[in-house]
Amino acid sequence: MTNSKQKTYHIAVIAGDGIGKEIVPQAQAVLEKVTRGKADIRYEDFDLGAERYLRDGAVLPDEDLDRLKQQDAILLGAIGDPRIKAGILERGLLLKMRFELDQYVNLRPSKLYKGVVSPLADPGDIDFVVVREGTEGLYAGAGGSIRRGTPQEVATEVSINTAYGAERVIRYAFQLAMKRRRRLTLVHKKNVLTNAGDMWQRLVDQVGQEYPDVEREYLHIDASTIFMVTEPSRFDVIVTDNLFGDILTDEAGAVVGGVGYSASGCINASGTYPSMFEPIHGSAPDIAGKGIANPTAAILSAGMLLDHLGFEEEAASIERAVEDDIERSGSTHRSTEQIGRDILARL
Amino acid sequence: MTNSKQKTYHIAVIAGDGIGKEIVPQAQAVLEKVTRGKADIRYEDFDLGAERYLRDGAVLPDEDLDRLKQQDAILLGAIGDPRIKAGILERGLLLKMRFELDQYVNLRPSKLYKGVVSPLADPGDIDFVVVREGTEGLYAGAGGSIRRGTPQEVATEVSINTAYGAERVIRYAFQLAMKRRRRLTLVHKKNVLTNAGDMWQRLVDQVGQEYPDVEREYLHIDASTIFMVTEPSRFDVIVTDNLFGDILTDEAGAVVGGVGYSASGCINASGTYPSMFEPIHGSAPDIAGKGIANPTAAILSAGMLLDHLGFEEEAASIERAVEDDIERSGSTHRSTEQIGRDILARL
Ligand SMILES: CC(C)[C@H](C(=O)O)[C@@H](O)C(=O)O
Ligand SMILES: CC(C)[C@H](C(=O)O)[C@@H](O)C(=O)O
Numbered sequence: 001m002t003n004s005k006q007k008t009y010h011i012a013v014i015a016g017d018g019i020g021k022e023i024v025p026q027a028q029a030v031l032e033k034v035t036r037g038k039a040d041i042r043y044e045d046f047d048l049g050a051e052r053y054l055r056d057g058a059v060l061p062d063e064d065l066d067r068l069k070q071q072d073a074i075l076l077g078a079i080g081d082p083r084i085k086a087g088i089l090e091r092g093l094l095l096k097m098r099f100e101l102d103q104y105v106n107l108r109p110s111k112l113y114k115g116v117v118s119p120l121a122d123p124g125d126i127d128f129v130v131v132r133e134g135t136e137g138l139y140a141g142a143g144g145s146i147r148r149g150t151p152q153e154v155a156t157e158v159s160i161n162t163a164y165g166a167e168r169v170i171r172y173a174f175q176l177a178m179k180r181r182r183r184l185t186l187v188h189k190k191n192v193l194t195n196a197g198d199m200w201q202r203l204v205d206q207v208g209q210e211y212p213d214v215e216r217e218y219l220h221i222d223a224s225t226i227f228m229v230t231e232p233s234r235f236d237v238i239v240t241d242n243l244f245g246d247i248l249t250d251e252a253g254a255v256v257g258g259v260g261y262s263a264s265g266c267i268n269a270s271g272t273y274p275s276m277f278e279p280i281h282g283s284a285p286d287i288a289g290k291g292i293a294n295p296t297a298a299i300l301s302a303g304m305l306l307d308h309l310g311f312e313e314e315a316a317s318i319e320r321a322v323e324d325d326i327e328r329s330g331s332t333h334r335s336t337e338q339i340g341r342d343i344l345a346r347l
Numbered sequence: 348m349t350n351s352k353q354k355t356y357h358i359a360v361i362a363g364d365g366i367g368k369e370i371v372p373q374a375q376a377v378l379e380k381v382t383r384g385k386a387d388i389r390y391e392d393f394d395l396g397a398e399r400y401l402r403d404g405a406v407l408p409d410e411d412l413d414r415l416k417q418q419d420a421i422l423l424g425a426i427g428d429p430r431i432k433a434g435i436l437e438r439g440l441l442l443k444m445r446f447e448l449d450q451y452v453n454l455r456p457s458k459l460y461k462g463v464v465s466p467l468a469d470p471g472d473i474d475f476v477v478v479r480e481g482t483e484g485l486y487a488g489a490g491g492s493i494r495r496g497t498p499q500e501v502a503t504e505v506s507i508n509t510a511y512g513a514e515r516v517i518r519y520a521f522q523l524a525m526k527r528r529r530r531l532t533l534v535h536k537k538n539v540l541t542n543a544g545d546m547w548q549r550l551v552d553q554v555g556q557e558y559p560d561v562e563r564e565y566l567h568i569d570a571s572t573i574f575m576v577t578e579p580s581r582f583d584v585i586v587t588d589n590l591f592g593d594i595l596t597d598e599a600g601a602v603v604g605g606v607g608y609s610a611s612g613c614i615n616a617s618g619t620y621p622s623m624f625e626p627i628h629g630s631a632p633d634i635a636g637k638g639i640a641n642p643t644a645a646i647l648s649a650g651m652l653l654d655h656l657g658f659e660e661e662a663a664s665i666e667r668a669v670e671d672d673i674e675r676s677g678s679t680h681r682s683t684e685q686i687g688r689d690i691l692a693r694l
Contacts, residue, residue: 139539
């Protein structure tokens with residue numbers, strides 16, 4: 001029964017490749033359940049990813065991109081297939097969406113849930129968020145090569161960083177820190193990448209003036225990978241560039257017991273285009289099709305999606321259900337569907 | 348008593364900053380002891396680092412660089428001082444030496460010694476070497492900014508990669524793998540850095556043809572930071588670019604119980620200029636001057652220096668002495684001098 005007062009939301013679903021197809025339905029089931037009677041969610045499936053590309057050579061046609069832009073949010077499974085040359089789907093689809101939809105905040109929370117076994121002997125209380133810039137840096141796709149395939153080949157990759165791009169994500173990170181433990185760590189490599197690093201540091205200092213209650217620190221990316229292993233509990237909000245954020249959040253995922261628990265949001269915080277929510281893990285071709293992929297990260301991503309649409313309570317209930325589920329059965333081997341059912345049952 | 352048959356070696360000593368000054372003398376004492384009667388080592392101290400810069404503004408004058416080029420090898424403590432803006436000493440001194448002396452193989456072994464406590468609950472048998480490219484990539488210093496300090500600032504960092512530069516370090520890595528467990532992992536981010544990544548992959552495949560007994564694998568840098576925590580024993584030889592190598596070896600240092608045990612060699616494998624040996628840790632200003640810095644990484648670096656000069660047996664004896672020392676007293680708190688004495692006593 002549809003409630004006439006219910007608002008309608010249009011959610012694009014890109015299940016994508018490999019385990020993406022298996023975990024996304026679980027996330028949708030959770031979305032359905034927690035919004036029943038509160039929102040009318042209309043899904044539109046997008047046929048994007050490896051199969052589409054292998055079928056008709058299309059990666060992200062303008063038409064699909066235009067339709068994506070009409071949605072309220074995007075739920076993504078995973079993109080990537082070993083049959084396809086590295087970069088084609090990543091640059092042409094995943095990163096193209098992040099860039100074209102101006103998803104400049106790549107939000108990646110890391111939390112060690114009770115019941116999850118960390119590879120660290122003494123992990124402590126891990127609960128931080130990496131605010132990764134999502135639309136520039138080395139991901140800009142600026143670079144090229146000359147004399148390809150010869151001994152004289154030169155290949156370049158250009159990291160493009162703007163005050164505009166860094167400032168807005170830094171501001172977002174400070175705002176987030178204010179809602180959390182008020183501690184912000186800038187991660188960069190300013191002793192080597194002196195141009196970009198110096199700009200990031202100046203902008204953090206400058207925006208930081210507006211948030212005098214937020215304690216600031218700076219760490220080099222190399223030192224951060226050490227602390228991530230020796231003292232991850234020190235982190236609250238980390239703000240960093242696109243590549244360093246990519247690296248650090250995978251390490252963080254490992255430290256909190258596996259990227260199977262790590263959700264993320266590619267957020268257009270100015271609201272000009274839809275934001276996208278996806279697990280930070282990949283398409284895992286090695287276990288695809290076996291029905292054993294853990295849908296937890298996808299379900300948590302659906303929670304972030306709801307939070308983004310304003311359903312804070314419902315989002316919180318998803319996180320609680322996941323926490324409960326992990327605490328009770330986190331270490332038991334369960335099928336994708338079983339984990340989905342168990343989480344649903346706790347809602 | 349000098350033996351007339353003894354060859355003379357000229358070693359430049361750059362103790363540098365912070366704890367560098369405290370650990371280098373311990374490394375020299377070890378060098379002295381194991382080469383006694385076998386080599387005539389002449390040290391030349393170079394006044395380079397923060398103090399020199401603060402005194403006369405000099406970072407690495409041509410004259411010093413020319414004198415460095417005359418040496419057989421360089422023993423370095425640590426460079427870096429919080430009073431000096433990030434980048435000045437790193438780019439102007441440390442990286443300038445690596446580049447000007449064409450130290451293209453940055454060799455970084457990681458081994459979990461018995462008696463050292465890893466932060467991992469189940470570290471397994473860790474024993475691998477990272478072969479980090481040392482003279483190009485994002486360290487090239489190519490980049491700049493426009494409209495600095497304005498909201499329209501744009502800062503770039505350019506990663507310059509050549510087939511010449513990658514091929515020679517890849518070849519070195521394969522040769523090393525042949526002497527070890529014959530397993531080589533290329534770490535890059537070829538799904539995003541498609542120009543440089545594709546070149547590295549092609550060169551690894553190409554050089555790999557000459558080493559059919561070496562098993563090859565590829566890992567993205569982000570995935571590598573996961574395996575470094577979940578399964579570091581899988582690695583034998585890792586070959587990677589300058590920045591990824593920087594990041595991965597710090598994480599590796601943490602995993603084997605702290606960068607206090609991690610030595611490195613900046614090696615000019617073609618022998619045109621001297622190679623340089625240094626701990627991978629920094630100048631640690633927080634503990635400098637207290638006499639509590641661990642000289643183990645510096646002592647192991649001296650061992651790598653000897654190995655490089657052809658004193659394989661002596662180098663091996665240093666490593667054994669360090670292993671023994673760690674196994675017996677690794678976890679006890681000892682002063683810098685005490686650790687130095689204890690290792691000397693085992694030689
Ligand atoms: C697949 C890849 C392009 C992507 C990235 O590098 O951002 C992934 O690693 C991630 O972290 O979302
Ligand atoms: C000090 C710094 C420039 C250096 C580097 O980035 O190479 C250091 O981190 C290292 O790993 O030797």
